[in-house]
Amino acid sequence: MKAFGKPEHRIIAEALGLMDRDFLTANQCWFGGGTAIVMKLGEYRRSLDLDFLCADASGYRELRTRASELGVRAFFPEPVEAVRDFQVDQYGLRTVVRLREQTIRFEVVREGRIDLRGHFDDDLGIPALVPADMFAEKLLANADRSQDRAVAYRDAFDLGMLVRAYRQIPTEALDKAQAAYGPDIHRKVIWVVDKLRDKDELRDAANILQMDVAAGTDAISALRAEATRLWPQVGKG
Structure with a gap:
C-alpha cells in the first residue's frame, strides 16, 4: 500500500488494511467510488466514504447474510466500532463505523446495471475495481x-x-x-x-x-x- 499524506486518509487506509481480502475477493466485493480514486491518484480532494461494489448475485447474498448475522464484524475487526446498525436492502448494505475517533460511512452497493471486474490493487492494499x-x-x-x-x-x-x-x-x-x-x-x-x-x-x-x-x-x-x-x-x- 502506498503512503498517504492526509491524516484522515491514513485512517481510511488503516481501516482497509484490517479487512479480510480473501473474503472480499471470494464474493467479488470491490473497493470503488470516489475515495478509491482519490487515494489512488494523489489525494487531490478529501473523501471519507468507503464504497464497495458487488455485481455478483451469490456474492451479494453471502455479504448480506454475514452483515445481518455479524454486523460490522462481518467486515472489520476491532478496533473499528459500529456507530449504527447496518441498513440492508436490495440496493446494498450501509452503516457508519468509527476508527480513531473518525467516523466513516461504509457501503456495499449491489450493482445491477453493469458487470464488474476487480483485482488486488497494490496502491490501495485491497481488492478494488x-x-x-x-x-x-x-x-x-x-x-x-x-x-x-x-x-x-x-x-x-x-x-x-x-x-x-x-x-x-x-x-x-x-x-x-x-x-x-x-x-x-x-x-x-x-x-x-x-x-x-x-x-x-x-x-x-x-x-x-x-x-x-x-x-x-x-x-x-x-x-x-x-x-x-x-x-x-x-x-x-
Missing part, C-alpha cells in the same frame, strides 16, 4: 447526479483525474455505461464540462470538496478535452 470499471461507475454516477449542486460535481472531477492518469476513457468503460444509460452518459458529461466553464462555480465546488482550485481546473479541462474527442459536438457553440 479495475481502472476501466472505476471509469464506468463514475460515468454512471455523473449521469445520475451531475445536476445536483449538493454533490459539487465530484464525479466530473474524479472522471477528469482518471483521464489525466490513464489518458482517455476506455472503450470498455464507455460501452458498459452507455449500455446501461444510453445517450444520457454523453449528455451529462457535456452538460457538466459546459457548466464548469463558470470559474466561480468551479471554485465553489472545489472549495466544498477541499480540493485545490488549480487541480480542479486541470481535471475539468482534461474531461472537456476527452469529451470533445469522443463527442465532437461538445466543442460547438
